[in-house]
Amino acid sequence: MAGRIEDYAIIGDLEAAALVGRDGAIDWLCMPRFDSPACFASLLGSEDNGQWWISPADRRPCNRRSYRGDTLVLESVWETVGGAVKLIDFMPPRGEVPQIVRIVEGLSGQVHMRGELKLRFDNGRIVPWTRAMDSSTVSAVAGPDSAFLRCDRGVRMSDSKTCTTLDFSVSAGQRIAFVLGWSPSHVAAMPDVDTEAAMEKTLEFWRRWTAKCRYEGPWRDVVMRSLITLKALTYAPTGGIVAAATTSLPEYIGGDRNWDYRFCWLRDSTFTLSCLLRSGYREEAVAWKDWLVRAVAGEPSDLQPLYGVAGQRRLVETPAWWLPGYEGSQPVRFGNAAVDQLQLDVYGEVLNTVYSAVRAGVPIDRHVWSLMASFMQYLEKHWEEPDAGFWEVRGPRRHFVHSKIMSWVAADRALRLARVAGQRNSTERWRAMRREIRDEVCRQGWDDELGYFVQSYGSRRIDASALLLPRLGFLPPDDRRVLGTVEAVRRLDHHGFLRRYSVDDGGQDQVDGMSCGEGTFLACSLWYADALAMTGRQDEARAVFERVLAVRNDVGLLAEEWDPVARRQLGNTPQAFSHVALVNTAFALHGTRNQPRRSSGTR
Incomplete structure (x- = not known):
């Protein structure tokens, strides 16, 4: 057993x-x-x-x-x-x-x-x-x-x-x-x-x-173990980094949310690049960027949310009928059907990763700029469409706020890259697109009565992905809407940890048509710590961070989720997203340890 x-x-x-x-x-x-x-x-x-x-x-x-x-x-x-x-x-x-x-x-x-x-x-x-x-x-x-x-x-x-x-x-x-x-x-x-x-x-x-690590703040042993784990999940021949080493470990024991995570997600790209560059691992960061560019090369309409370690695109999801599943959690899946979903946020992730690399002095070939420009041409025509969103819901497409914000990120980073590349032919259109998206999100994604950004247009759900707003630069940390959203996210608290998004009155998660519940998503708790630190609440941020550190296993590893009631890890393991978030939060808290509280003025 x-x-x-x-x-x-x-x-x-x-x-x-x-x-x-x-x-x-x-x-x-x-x-x-x-x-x-x-x-x-x-x-x-x-x-x-x-x-x-x-x-x-x-x-x-x-x-x-x-x-x-x-x-x-x-x-x-x-x-x-x-x-x-x-x-x-x-x-x-x-x-x-x-x-x-x-x-x-x-x-x-x-x-x-x-x-x-x-x-x-x-x-x-x-x-x-x-x-x-x-x-x-x-x-x-x-x-x-x-x-x-x-x-x-x-x-x-x-x-x-x-x-x-x-x-x-x-x-x-x-x-x-x-x-x-x-x-x-x-x-x-x-x-x-x-x-x-x-x-x-x-x-x-x-x-x-490990001798190359630049992190010298508190929690160094913790950060080092997370970086080693991230390196262990790197496919050295190509530079691709898998989301986890496993498939089909359940997000809920006995449930059907059992996915194959042995692939590379574009959504992880900016967080991962930042983590590697800040920690001193430039070679790995460049290899990850190069994998990304090779994987996404081609028609913009063919962009996928995830790829294989060699950049392969066909990752057909099939059930393994001969395996009963972890503690009876079925089905066991090999491959991942999310590869065929429309997830508009990944265009913003790719552009944000390339821009972050440029800011760090990583050279970008001219053909990469042409590829990014082609992505923008596609996104200009399609950003207004509904999609499957950040959490890859397997249900009807919706106008997810995070996807719209990442389209804004795409336009914003394209404008910045254009200045660096000396390519200004499309900048007026992108500037107009950026302004239009921001206006729409602040009009349809913000609920003034509720006091927070909702998960999708017309919904009342709270979504932890909204914690990324200030990090992405969509609004400043002291904006009243950011402060209101950070405060509202506390309602996702489950025994000290955050769920991904709000659940119905019965405690069951119905967002993608599946009737199972799930544990708390560890990266969300770490994003919460980041948001608290950015809004001047450092002591609270450290308390959240150290709560996450306390649920690592005896050798310092984190899975995707934590069940605070049964007190056990859930989901695929070890999870790159959890460890990347941990390293980035350690840098954020170390960098803000002596900063004064920021003002909470409105804009």
């Missing part, structure tokens, strides 16, 4: 990632990259859908675990009657093939250890043909996939058609290593691995990378 979402730590090699539970089980792994079919999928089913566990024979959770310093090398420690043992898990930087290395180290006494390897290719569905190559190597193959397991001498391995069993003992000072690798079945590579050298190489890689 899978653990709670917060029971998992991540290891990765910047092309793929595995989730390791407190019990020493790897319950999720896609090979050879984030969006490949899973070969361990017990997270969404049972052990028979793929798992690899190693632990003391009684299989209880470890006593404690942590990453080794500022790295992605995980260490789990068990203390037993017979002695203590440490399990070291990591994925070396990608070489010839992707690999997981697991080293069992005896700390004291002698501990009897066991393990089971159940490989299941094609998202936990296909049992491979498994055979022993020699006394220390097992090979598995099915269709396009093959894998091998190598272990040190002294480990008794027994094989059945469905499982490889490991049985061994470890004494104080002894280290026993295991290597699991994947390769295409027509290659079937099984390179020799010096596990000690691989560990030192991995540690050195992360130490060099």
Whole structure:
């Protein structure tokens, strides 16, 4: 049975990632990259859908675990009657093939250890043909996939058609290593691995990378772990950053909001670029910008909300009928149908990201300006249309206020970019468009009786995305409408955390036609902290921020949501959006710690 979402730590090699539970089980792994079919999928089913566990024979959770310093090398420690043992898990930087290395180290006494390897290719569905190559190597193959397991001498391995069993003992000072690798079945590579050298190489890689961090304020350890997590979710060959390492972890236990997040969202782009640049990771920021430009190249009408890690567009959503889902939450989905939605806000996100890069001194080729101009030509004709909005609702299109504001952002950033590029042919039209959008939003999106910006024209809903208004520059932080909206957002509070938007009287969320509730959205609470800081309420902002920090798991990771009643994480994990928001909020609070309260005048 899978653990709670917060029971998992991540290891990765910047092309793929595995989730390791407190019990020493790897319950999720896609090979050879984030969006490949899973070969361990017990997270969404049972052990028979793929798992690899190693632990003391009684299989209880470890006593404690942590990453080794500022790295992605995980260490789990068990203390037993017979002695203590440490399990070291990591994925070396990608070489010839992707690999997981697991080293069992005896700390004291002698501990009897066991393990089971159940490989299941094609998202936990296909049992491979498994055979022993020699006394220390097992090979598995099915269709396009093959894998091998190598272990040190002294480990008794027994094989059945469905499982490889490991049985061994470890004494104080002894280290026993295991290597699991994947390769295409027509290659079937099984390179020799010096596990000690691989560990030192991995540690050195992360130490060099984390040494570049520029953040020196309070919460540095927290910020560093979030940045490491963001790096772990980066697909190094292209620079794309996936939203999470998993698919179909539910936003509500037993509900149907179970989406595939192993792709790259344009909506994350500006937040991510800002996070990386402010933290000192210019190389990663440039790679992310370059991925973005390549992905969106083409006809403006074909712009998608999300793309694959290589920029691929076809991400067809299909249900996995053979997987029962995390704690029975169905359906399990691979692919994401949001790829076909009209989400007008993403045009503003792309232009805002390019403008932010230019402001930071990142060079932009002339053809990029031409691409941005073509986006504006499309948006000029379509910004008045209803769309699916920020939250990707699967229901009727609406005139979402955030989408209109992001169209205003597109026009505003296009004007600024035009000045830099010396292209002024369309500036009068864009200036008029910017003015028209602002007037319309302030007329139809602002409800003077309610005293806040609503979610969509004609609605009374409060939406946490309105907290982004001052950050986007649509209105200044001390505008009475911003202050009123920030105050109104408090009604989304659920035991100290914010929901995404208001719910009906029954507590059920009906915005997209689904009858399930959900937890609180962690990024929304962090946006609230940002808005509080920008409006001069620093003490309240810090309290909100530290409340979010308190719900990270034992190794500093955040999923998408938090259930403050059941006190557990929900949604896909680890969530890039949550960690990006955390880093940006830490910068915002550190930067405002000595600033005086701003005036609350009206405009």
